[in-house]
Amino acid sequence: MRVLLGMSGGLDSTCAAKILIEEGHIVEGAVLVMHAFTEREAAKNAAATLGIPLHEVDGTERFRQAVQKNFAEEYLRGRTPNPCVVCNREVKFALLYEYAMQNGFDAIATGHYASIVEKNGRYAVALAKDSAKDQSYVLWSLPQHILSHLLFPLSGKEKSVLRAKAKEESLTVADRAESQEICFIPDGDYAKFICECTGTVPQEGDFVDESGAVLGRHKGIIHYTVGQRKGLGIAMGKRMFVTAVSAETNTVTLSENPNATVSDFYLEGMVFSGISEPEAGAVLQAQARVRYLSPLRSATVMYLGGGNARVHLQEPARAVTPGQSAVFYSDGAVQYGGVISLEEKR
Secondary structure, eight states: OEEEEEOOSSHHHHHHHHHHHHTTOEEEEEEEEOSTTOOHHHHHHHHHHHTOOEEEEEOHHHHIIIIIHHHHHHHHTTOOOOHHHHHIIIIIHHHHHHHHHHTTOSEEEOOOSOEEEEETTEEEEEOOSOTTTOOGGGGTTOOHHHHTTEEOTTTTOOHHHHHHHHHHTTOGGGGOOOOOSOTTOTTOOHHHHHHHHHOOOOOOEEEEOTTOOEEEEESOGGGOOTTOOTTOOOOOSSOOEEEEEETTTTEEEEESOTTOEEEEEEEEEEEESSSOOOOTTOEEEEEEEOSTTOOOEEEEEEEEETTEEEEEEEEEEEOOOTTSEEEEEETTEEEEEEEEESSOOO
16 A cells, blocks of 8 residues: 655654555655744655655645634634644645645555544544553544545554664664644744734733632733643732633633632534534533543533534533643544533534
8 A cells, every 4th residue: 555654754753654664555755844843854864764755745824824823813812722633634634635645645644643443434533552642632623534544553552662662773763852842833932923923912901810809910811821820920929820711801810729620611613523423402422531631531412513512521620721622532432522612602
């Protein structure tokens, strides 16, 4: 089988390529150029080491419109977006699939830690063997036509084993550090990026407590996200945590309680993979994950139609954050997911 593999030049994509080659596939790489920080040289070096061709696919404009613009606008709405989820759906996997289908490839692959399962003619992302590295959470919104052509060579692998093997083989990627920041904001200055992207200036507003009493002034809602404790810019003589951000009132709510939890919230922009979209009014049972690698919790989901739903968690969860994803599993496979909102979409 002829496979197009997304290559970053890191350990994971390099190991994924090696596995596919060892399985007898014809493998070619693709580096997706999405922003100024795309590491083209690292991808070229990895492909050269493996002796495979490397294609360069330009996705800068699509990335700017679909990911960077969305990221900035969501923060201005008082939400905390997950750009990896948007990028995977709108840019990364879409570009790989389009390029592969236009150039005679049979499948696409990446170095993500996840797996693909098929049941009753529907494809779904499922959990990886390495639970500490599992990335199924950020892949929930991939459509069926992509999932049906997608391979995850690392699904049954553990990263520590792959790294050790790479060191034994003296591969330069073995000691390459993992990126912990958002790829297009390597310095971590989100507020600066948002201002430059949108041409806006942060507007000061009030810090308030849970009763609405004013505690002080904040420097603009784009500087804050639910669950944040550090860098608040207010001296209270005790630890305070962000529990809500409101663009409508330009307020940031603070609480002493780091364990403030939520049992009920809404979903919007849902994508169904493991199951077909149900009729409005259907009640679904699943295991929910409301943050990357957070524990799975039993959930009851009332589907409202139009990609919207109401969710009740049997066990309340901390930092349920508007703009982030909630992903729902059954038997380890993603059934559906959506974007968290604390208000019903009307």
